[in-house]
Amino acid sequence: MxxxxxxxxxxxxxxxxxxxxxxxxxxxxxxxxxxxxxxxxxxxxxxxxxxxxxxxxxxxxxxxxxxxxxxxxxxxxxxxxxxxxxxxxxxxxxxxxxxxxxxxxxxxxxxxxxxxxxxxxxxxxxxxxxxxxxxxxxxxxxxxxxxxxxxxxxxxxxxxxxxxxxxxxxxxxxxxxxxxxxxxxxxxxxxxxxxxxxxxxxxxLSFQAANYFASGELPPRTGNDHGIVAPYGLFETADGQVAIAPSNDAMYDKFLDALALQSLRSHPDFQANADRMLNRASIKAVIEARTRQESSRYWIERLNQYGVPCGQVLNLREVFDDPQVADxxxxxxxxxxxxxxxxxxxxxxxxxxxxxxxxxxxxxxxxxxxxxxxxxxxxxxxxxxxxxxxxx
Amino acid sequence: MxxxxxxxxxxxxxxxxxxxxxxxxxxxxxxxxxxxxxxxxxxxxxxxxxxxxxxxxxxxxxxxxxxxxxxxxxxxxxxxxxxxxxxxxxxxxxxxxxxxxxxxxxxxxxxxxxxxxxxxxxxxxxxxxxxxxxxxxxxxxxxxxxxxxxxxxxxxxxxxxxxxxxxxxxxxxxxxxxxxxxxxxxxxxxxxxxxxxxxxxxxxLSFQAANYFASGELPPRTGNDHGIVAPYGLFETADGQVAIAPSNDAMYDKFLDALALQSLRSHPDFQANADRMLNRASIKAVIEARTRQESSRYWIERLNQYGVPCGQVLNLREVFDDPQVADxxxxxxxxxxxxxxxxxxxxxxxxxxxxxxxxxxxxxxxxxxxxxxxxxxxxxxxxxxxxxxxxx
Structure with missing residues (x-):
């Protein structure tokens, strides 16, 4: 050893x-x-x-x-x-x-x-x-x-x-x-x-410290939202919630494909990440209207197929019953x-x-x-x- | 190196x-x-x-x-x-x-x-x-x-x-x-x-995992409260909040001395930690009535004199202006x-x-x-x- x-x-x-x-x-x-x-x-x-x-x-x-x-x-x-x-x-x-x-x-x-x-x-x-x-x-x-x-x-x-x-x-x-x-x-x-x-x-303190040092501005608490990316966070499904983290524009595109919401691409409110940050609540509502139609399991599988980082919020029982954690x-x-x-x-x-x-x-x-x-x-x-x- | x-x-x-x-x-x-x-x-x-x-x-x-x-x-x-x-x-x-x-x-x-x-x-x-x-x-x-x-x-x-x-x-x-x-x-x-x-x-996952393994019971989210100790947490002062962590009975005694609230010792609702857990909100109210009378700075100094772990909730500006952090x-x-x-x-x-x-x-x-x-x-x-x- x-x-x-x-x-x-x-x-x-x-x-x-x-x-x-x-x-x-x-x-x-x-x-x-x-x-x-x-x-x-x-x-x-x-x-x-x-x-x-x-x-x-x-x-x-x-x-x-x-x-x-x-x-x-x-x-x-x-x-x-x-x-x-x-x-x-x-x-x-x-x-x-x-x-x-x-x-x-x-x-x-x-x-x-x-x-x-x-x-x-x-x-x-x-x-x-x-x-x-x-x-x-x-x-x-x-x-x-x-x-x-x-x-x-x-x-x-x-x-x-x-x-x-x-x-x-x-x-x-x-x-x-x-x-x-x-x-x-x-x-x-x-x-x-x-x-x-x-x-x-x-x-x-990571990027929050670096950004504070560079700008002098205090970083806010953002809960489960990302400080500079939207959409991002917890989304409701038919039977729970899924954490989804499309962290850049390429990922956002894949996310829309996975949701079959390609129409959002031409929506004036959601063009660039900056627009989506401003309209965070409304894009979340559109996405959740779609994610609520299927189970968490369905979305985990589908989003992973499309290469979008996602996962369920697991409690300790679910964690220690999870096949990956067992592996x-x-x-x-x-x-x-x-x-x-x-x-x-x-x-x-x-x-x-x-x-x-x-x-x-x-x-x-x-x-x-x-x-x-x-x-x-x-x-x-x-x-x-x-x-x-x-x-x- | x-x-x-x-x-x-x-x-x-x-x-x-x-x-x-x-x-x-x-x-x-x-x-x-x-x-x-x-x-x-x-x-x-x-x-x-x-x-x-x-x-x-x-x-x-x-x-x-x-x-x-x-x-x-x-x-x-x-x-x-x-x-x-x-x-x-x-x-x-x-x-x-x-x-x-x-x-x-x-x-x-x-x-x-x-x-x-x-x-x-x-x-x-x-x-x-x-x-x-x-x-x-x-x-x-x-x-x-x-x-x-x-x-x-x-x-x-x-x-x-x-x-x-x-x-x-x-x-x-x-x-x-x-x-x-x-x-x-x-x-x-x-x-x-x-x-x-x-x-x-x-x-x-620490003690939460150990307790789950031993009991099969899912640990709750407790925010700033301690899962098994009271009083504990954030307390309001005249000009802010102070985090106070009297983690056992001996510390609780010192805490009462520091607050000059020795009278609480004979209060039937607050005898043992188990009683204080049941009456968490009311003991907190009594303590805050006292802590609100003085500044955070006053309490930090006084509680530390009595050996009670405490500290202010600092934002990043306060952290990097702090003399200990500089030291x-x-x-x-x-x-x-x-x-x-x-x-x-x-x-x-x-x-x-x-x-x-x-x-x-x-x-x-x-x-x-x-x-x-x-x-x-x-x-x-x-x-x-x-x-x-x-x-x-």
Whole structure:
């Protein structure tokens, strides 16, 4: 696997950090998740719980080992100090400054292992006026400008449904770690990486940011309409709605052919895209009068035949029942020790030679503590002593 | 830089592929962008154009070289065949099967360079019933289930404002390429990677997917409300709105302290989170009666003092005027040959030792054709002949 032999110390919890380390674990890295004894990652208690297991936790912590360590205790810190030199990478999502306070700032990490790669996933960055603020996905969505672009024209600014600032920050963390590993392979040097929820969201502002920079004009929220193309969006059919995206004039022509509405070509209101933008509502009405005559299925097939990008708006049941999603293995069933088959998201990155794998289910809290301490060379009585004390 | 010395052949256009290669270019890779002579990437003509330059194109194509090649001509294909062995990675976002048709399928690529890394960025995957369908960001957002989770309870399913399926697919492509490069460094073997817009969006379904898998129940759209926590969301102030995310009971307590509404603690309707969920509207009304008395700025400062995650909903002007965003260099000015300082998005991944850099502005169409052909060892008269023919 791409990351076989890479060992990662995972000091993260909740979702941005665990998503980052799960991407790397799915690619074959050995991830050692440090959790507070008796308590563990709060996500263990979040979402729908079946047979005592949070399927949310199971999804984002597959392929990891769990070591319970009380990092407030001297013993816990000592063990961490012994663990770090055995790891290629340390990933954490504490607030900036906490690692230093714990005695594991960049200099301390480097002293323990000169070529260490350290990745901090944080809310706003490791410097700047908001550095110490508590962060949260919703807040990053609000402060990044993302919400100002999301939602309908007459809606309030809208958060994205899934926690995308956590997820995209996790992806940026994994990108940084992989790039640093590659550099280390070629130079022998480690690095220290910071990614924040807020900057990760700003990184998604795309053409809206470019247009704002160039024009100084604030882009509006356009809901499901395209900012500069019409017709475009959701169209009603006999039994639902279809998303249709004829993104240029050539596509618009094909769209009219597929609808058998070639007569619209000579309609004075709908000549150029600029005319159609002005008459967006009326062209939509003409098109929907036609699309309402047939089923969504009919239109999906017909429009695809004509090469017009389209698709149904699927809910999660329809998504995971969809033959394409099945073909792409985007839901996988992972056997767990108690006999549960836990369904979770599959791997969006497909390697032909070295595919991502679900090698092991999410660990029980501290399930690998003894094994990892033994690997460190701790004598058996010392291990039992630490466990008895609650330090591990 | 992390990717210094890595050479990437970039056969992508529009946004998903160019975003993928720009992530790698920002990290130091040499990216050779192949464009159709006289036409080039359509994004050159999209978004706000200043002095003939699309700032959208400039953002996503900085740090790249442009080589014009007519891949429909035999000469163009011959040059590509000579270029491939000089490149570590080939990235393309053609529909699946097109590379094979052009004579550059995986086997052909491998024959040209045995350890080549090939990355396909596509709509739905390289197999399955929808493999050949035309793809588009909006359609992937619809078909992935993302739209079913985005928007208010009473809204229709809503697309995200920015083209996030393009962007997240680009990020997944870059993750795959970096992992494959690392594996090549250690095994000498290349790989072939596929990422799709649809699977990339499914990869973001997060706790909503986990809860659906565990319960069989479809998650609702909740707009700016949290699915399982109240109070939470946007609250009106004297001069605007503030996003507030007290995500657990301890935070809720701090929130009441910050509001000086400790009396709510004994209110029978608001005891546990479950009660507050049932009485979401009434607790919101009580809180807003208080938050409306002061400015957003007042509340941001006060809530942060109390450790309650909060922030303003910023529009793009406010984002790029924000001192934290400035501190994090999330807008950078890149000098262009015509004297324009082009403002573009900064780098969300911060490396301490080997930072991402804007080394060169986006290239003019074919601006590096002659230099790259010369590097290939083509004689000067042959280069001039190809240019004259329009093949390069």
């Amino acid at each position: 791409p990351l076989s032999g890479i060992r990662i110390l995972d000091l993260t919890r909740i979702i941005s950090g665990p998503y980052c380390t799960s991407i790397l674990a799915d690619m074959g890295a050995e991830v050692i998740k440090i959790e507070t004894p008796g308590e563990g990652d709060p996500v263990r208690r979040q979402g729908v719980i079946k047979n005592g297991l949070s399927w949310y936790f199971a999804n984002y912590n597959r392929n990891k080992r769990s070591v319970a360590l009380d990092l407030y205790s001297q013993e816990g810190k000592d063990i961490l100090r012994q663990l770090i030199p055995t790891c290629d990478v340390v990933i954490e999502n504490y607030r900036p400054g906490i690692m230093e306070k714990m005695g594991f700032g960049d200099d301390a990490l480097k002293a323990l292992r000169p070529d260490i790669i350290h990745c901090s996933i944080n809310g706003f960055g490791t410097s700047g006026p908001y550095r110490d603020r508590p962060a949260f996905d919703f807040i990053a969505q609000a402060m990044s400008g993302f919400m100002s672009l999301n939602g309908g024209e007459n809606d309030p600014p809208m958060r994205a449904g899934p926690p995308i600032s956590d997820l995209v920050a996790g992806m940026n963390g994994a990108l940084g770690v992989l790039a640093a590993l590659l550099r280390r392979e070629r130079t022998g040097r480690g690095d220290s990486i910071s990614v924040s929820l807020m900057s990760s969201m700003i990184g998604l 792409q293995d985007m839901a996988i069933d992972v056997p767990h020790p108690d006999g549960q088959q836990v369904r979770m998201l599959g791997f969006p990155i497909k390697f032909a030679e070295s595919p991502c794998q679900a090698r092991t289910p999410a660990p029980s809290l501290g399930g690998d503590t003894e094994a990892v301490l033994r690997e460190l060379g701790l004598p058996e009585d010392r291990i039992q002593e630490l466990l008895a004390k609650g330090a591990a | 992390p990717l210094s010395g890595i050479r990437i052949l970039d056969l992508t256009r529009i946004i998903s592929g160019p975003y993928c290669t720009s992530i790698l270019a920002d990290m130091g890779a040499e990216v050779i962008k192949i464009e159709t002579p006289g036409e080039g990437d359509p994004v050159r003509r999209q978004g706000v154009i200043k002095n003939g330059l699309s700032w959208y194109f400039a953002n996503y194509n900085r740090n790249k070289r442009s080589v014009a090649l007519d891949l429909y001509s035999q000469e163009g294909k011959d040059i590509l065949r000579q270029l491939i062995p000089t490149c570590d990675v080939v990235i393309e976002n053609y529909r699946p099967g097109i590379m094979e048709k052009m004579g550059f399928g995986d086997d052909a690529l491998k024959a040209l360079r045995p350890d080549i890394i090939h990355c396909s960025i596509n709509g739905f995957g390289t197999s399955g019933p929808y493999r050949d369908r035309p793809a588009f960001d909006f359609i992937a957002q619809a078909m992935s289930g993302f739209m079913s989770l985005n928007g208010g309870e009473n809204d229709p399913p809503m697309r995200a404002g920015p083209p996030i399926s393009d962007l997240v697919a680009g990020m997944n492509g870059a993750l795959g390429v970096l992992a494959a490069l690392l594996r090549r460094e250690r095994t000498g073997r290349g790989d072939s990677i596929s990422v799709s817009l649809m699977s990339s969006m499914i990869g973001l 994090q260099d999330m807008a950078i000015d890149v000098p262009h040959p015509d004297g324009q300082q082009v403002r573009m998005l900064g780098f969300p991944i911060k490396f301490a030792e080997s930072p991402c850099q804007a080394r060169t502005p986006a290239p003019s169409l074919g601006g590096d054709t002659e230099a790259v052909l010369r590097e290939l060892g083509l004689p000067e008269d042959r280069i001039q002949e190809l240019l004259a023919k329009g093949a390069a």
